[in-house]
Amino acid sequence: MEVTVLIQTADKAFEILEKARNEARELLYSSAKIASETKSLEAKRAEQAFLSGAQHTKLAIRNYTLTFFMLFAFWVLLSGRLDLFHLTLGVLSCLLISYLSYDLLFANVRIGDIRIMFKRFFAAAPWFLSQIFTANLHVAYLALSPKMPIDPSILRFNTKLESDISWVALANSITLTPGTITIDIRDGEFFVHAIDKKVASDLDTGEMEDKIAHVFMEADHIYIQDILDVSRIFGELK
Amino acid sequence: MDNFFLWLGMGLFFLVLLCLYRGVFGPGVLNRVAAISAIGTKTLVILLIMGYIYQRVDMFVDISMVYALLNFLGTITVAKYLEMSGEI
Amino acid sequence: MNIMQALSIPFLLGGFFFFLAATVGLLRFPDFYTRLHATGKGDTLAVLLSLIGLSVYEGFSFTAVKILFIAVFMFLAQPTSTHAISRAAMRCGLKPWVKK
Amino acid sequence: MTRLTDDIIIRAVARIMIPFIQIYALYVIMHGHHSPGGGFQGGVILGASFILYLITHGLEEARARMSELKAGIFSASGLLIYSGIGLLCLILGSNFLDYGRLSLILKVIPAQARSLGILGVEIGVGITVMAVMFSIFFDISTGGIIPEDEEIKEENG
Numbered sequence: 001m002e003v004t005v006l007i008q009t010a011d012k013a014f015e016i017l018e019k020a021r022n023e024a025r026e027l028l029y030s031s032a033k034i035a036s037e038t039k040s041l042e043a044k045r046a047e048q049a050f051l052s053g054a055q056h057t058k059l060a061i062r063n064y065t066l067t068f069f070m071l072f073a074f075w076v077l078l079s080g081r082l083d084l085f086h087l088t089l090g091v092l093s094c095l096l097i098s099y100l101s102y103d104l105l106f107a108n109v110r111i112g113d114i115r116i117m118f119k120r121f122f123a124a125a126p127w128f129l130s131q132i133f134t135a136n137l138h139v140a141y142l143a144l145s146p147k148m149p150i151d152p153s154i155l156r157f158n159t160k161l162e163s164d165i166s167w168v169a170l171a172n173s174i175t176l177t178p179g180t181i182t183i184d185i186r187d188g189e190f191f192v193h194a195i196d197k198k199v200a201s202d203l204d205t206g207e208m209e210d211k212i213a214h215v216f217m218e219a220d221h222i223y224i225q226d227i228l229d230v231s232r233i234f235g236e237l238k
Numbered sequence: 239m240d241n242f243f244l245w246l247g248m249g250l251f252f253l254v255l256l257c258l259y260r261g262v263f264g265p266g267v268l269n270r271v272a273a274i275s276a277i278g279t280k281t282l283v284i285l286l287i288m289g290y291i292y293q294r295v296d297m298f299v300d301i302s303m304v305y306a307l308l309n310f311l312g313t314i315t316v317a318k319y320l321e322m323s324g325e326i
Numbered sequence: 327m328n329i330m331q332a333l334s335i336p337f338l339l340g341g342f343f344f345f346l347a348a349t350v351g352l353l354r355f356p357d358f359y360t361r362l363h364a365t366g367k368g369d370t371l372a373v374l375l376s377l378i379g380l381s382v383y384e385g386f387s388f389t390a391v392k393i394l395f396i397a398v399f400m401f402l403a404q405p406t407s408t409h410a411i412s413r414a415a416m417r418c419g420l421k422p423w424v425k426k
Numbered sequence: 427m428t429r430l431t432d433d434i435i436i437r438a439v440a441r442i443m444i445p446f447i448q449i450y451a452l453y454v455i456m457h458g459h460h461s462p463g464g465g466f467q468g469g470v471i472l473g474a475s476f477i478l479y480l481i482t483h484g485l486e487e488a489r490a491r492m493s494e495l496k497a498g499i500f501s502a503s504g505l506l507i508y509s510g511i512g513l514l515c516l517i518l519g520s521n522f523l524d525y526g527r528l529s530l531i532l533k534v535i536p537a538q539a540r541s542l543g544i545l546g547v548e549i550g551v552g553i554t555v556m557a558v559m560f561s562i563f564f565d566i567s568t569g570g571i572i573p574e575d576e577e578i579k580e581e582n583g
Contacts, residue, residue: 078453080388093452104441136371143351151425164438172405183412193359253349279369283376310403317410321417406439
């Protein structure tokens with residue numbers, strides 16, 4: 001008798017837990033969807049504003065000044081001489097170069113808030129560095145072991161990233177992480193040469209792609225980190 | 239410390255010689271380009287170490303930077319040329 | 327020898343070790359793509375470690391920052407040139423080596 | 427070498443690197459008198475940055491940024507700066523490229539005038555080397571055909 005009651009209550013408890021979990025999941029998904037929709041709307045609005053003339057000149061001026069200051073900082077680093085004559089030369093040459101190529105350094109319209117990107121980049125850097133270190137130990141092991149246990153294959157996958165900078169980051173970090181190099185990209189399809197069958201399965205989880213999408217604030221995707229951020233706000237609201 | 243730099247530079251020089259095997263005998267032009275790129279990377283470090291041996295790092299660091307730049311540019315250009323010609 | 331110079335030695339030796347591993351890989355691996363695994367990864371970290379070691383040895387000056395800037399440049403350039411040359415090989419129709 | 431590459435990676439990396447390469451080239455040109463380098467080396471690096479732009483972004487975009495006409499004007503004006511400074515020394519009553527006499531019009535001591543004169547000459551050499559390198563590369567990659575020539579050919583029949 002008591003055992004059946006116990007089992008029934010346990011069942012009920014599990015049911016309630018399941019229900020709560022489903023509800024929570026739905027809530028999270030809808031909130032994330034709302035967040036991504038607002039983001040894409042904002043991007044569209046920014047693009048429309050970009051097409052109208054005033055915004056265009058404003059953006060060009062912003063690009064010009066940002067390029068100028070980055071190049072001037074680089075000049076001071078290179079020159080190392082802080083007297084008036086060399087600084088004047090620096091200002092002149094930075095003006096020339098930022099006139100010649102002001103649209104190169106910040107050509108990407110979709111780029112997000114730079115401060116947040118920097119913060120996320122430095123938060124993600126230790127993971128990447130540890131990956132690079134493991135990759136090198138792996139290569140050193142393969143190269144120095146007498147039997148050389150390699151089994152190469154080519155795998156391909158489609159990426160969901162959009163801006164070119166995050167493509168660069170993805171391709172270069174695939175090249176630098178254990179056992180894989182990016183060998184070709186055709187129409188958004190990455191061809192990856194994997195030195196081992198095991199590392200090939202590691203790449204399929206898409207962990208790196210998520211991290212890069214998070215760092216470079218790709219607009220239209222739901223990332224785990226954002227859902228966690230939203231969930232905390234919802235918890236406080238409740 | 240000077241002796242340490244000297245031995246390190248000689249070790250890197252030995253590695254450059256090893257890479258030169260691929261650069262000379264390596265089958266095909268692609269292997270040669272990869273080997274030369276690797277040699278360029280090592281040369282960059284050797285140049286800086288030479289700067290420390292001669293006590294003129296501020297001079298050698300500029301040369302080293304140009305070397306890194308031209309190494310990258312050369313590899314990209316050869317890759318582009320091979321890609322356009324479509325055969326090895 | 328002060329503490330900064332002593333700190334630089336492990337970095338330089340680590341860089342030398344990875345250079346050695348990359349070179350041995352370049353010589354021993356069976357085909358072009360696997361050789362690129364050695365040079366693309368090995369040289370990047372080796373250069374990074376060597377240049378960090380040298381800039382630690384230099385201490386705090388403009389030259390040290392310049393050396394670190396070369397490291398950043400190589401960190402961006404080395405994977406890109408690896409990608410460019412491997413892409414040329416793929417477009418030329420070089421078949422990768424497979425285990426028999 | 428004339429097509430736009432369809433590789434986003436190389437294009438984006440080149441796009442980020444080119445301004446820094448150019449500023450480095452100008453640094454090499456302008457600090458030629460107290461560090462290695464000078465007009466020729468800096469000009470080569472500056473030309474290399476434009477060549478990198480050409481091989482990554484294709485001939486058309488490179489032509490929009492730096493055409494054959496502009497390269498010709500640049501090479502001529504660099505030569506003009508160089509020989510103009512030399513002639514100025516000649517006019518002021520000294521030998522060709524003897525910068526010490528420039529102190530008469532620059533109102534500084536002769537040693538400083540020499541330094542400034544060398545700087546001006548190196549800027550001229552750098553501009554010329556950059557433009558000539560770029561136009562040589564342009565000629566190689568187009569096979570020597572300039573679009574204006576083709577237009578004239580079409581007009582003539």
